[in-house]
Amino acid sequence: MRYYDQHLHTYFSPDSRETFENYLNLTDLPLISTEHLDFFSPLQRADDVIPDYDGYSAKVEELNATYDNCLLKGIEVGFTYADRHRIEEFLAGKDYDLKLLSIHHNGRHGFMTLNHDQKPLDIHLDEYFSLMLEAVQAAPYANVLAHFDFGLRGYDDVQLQELERKEAILTKIFRTMIRQDQALELNTRSMYRYDNAHLYDYAIGLYKQLGGNYFTVSSDAHRASDYQLRFSDAFNMLRKHNVKQLVTFQNSEANFVALPN
Ligand SMILES: [Zn+2]
């Protein structure tokens, strides 16, 4: 099997209007979308984002009858500890091929809309990574940690040294993931749209040094034009770290595939 993009959104996510067909017309590879699940607190005055699983499953089944690609089912779980039971209840009995784990907000505000002029990065990183540690510890069912740098996207020019200062907690996060066979995602949108490739270079090295060998490369596309965004650059970065294979998930089972040339 060849490697395929494992993080993308369609109109089944509220922040995307893209159709499956537009992705399918670009590729003969398997296609998996990972639609948002996010619960919000009353403080946030936002509606919970709950995927329409039945509608989604019916659409995937219909497309599988028409296209040769092999469509799979995915979800991006926006984790908060407060919502852990609601998340588990939602997932119970549903057969997703792939579950991504994301930390999008802290129950008070989203990390993309953070007022980074007022909160020093160092303090923010302590909070963000402690939420991430809590997430990986409480969500062993997840297959992949998505965009580990999501909480940094609101800050410009994050220096490597600023991340290196958090190596102790990152080590705990990665050790937990490795124990649970959870993959580290190279999110090419973060790497090349938010200019965080240097932070990924560091994270790959640390995760690998700790014994991790589950990697995914994903675009986080919200429109078909971003499908497999700059994959060859991300593959080259992995090659530099002597990584030779990637993982894909079907029915929550990891399968190794060769790193594409
Ligand atoms: Zn996300």
Ligand SMILES: [Zn+2]
């Ligand atoms: Zn996403």
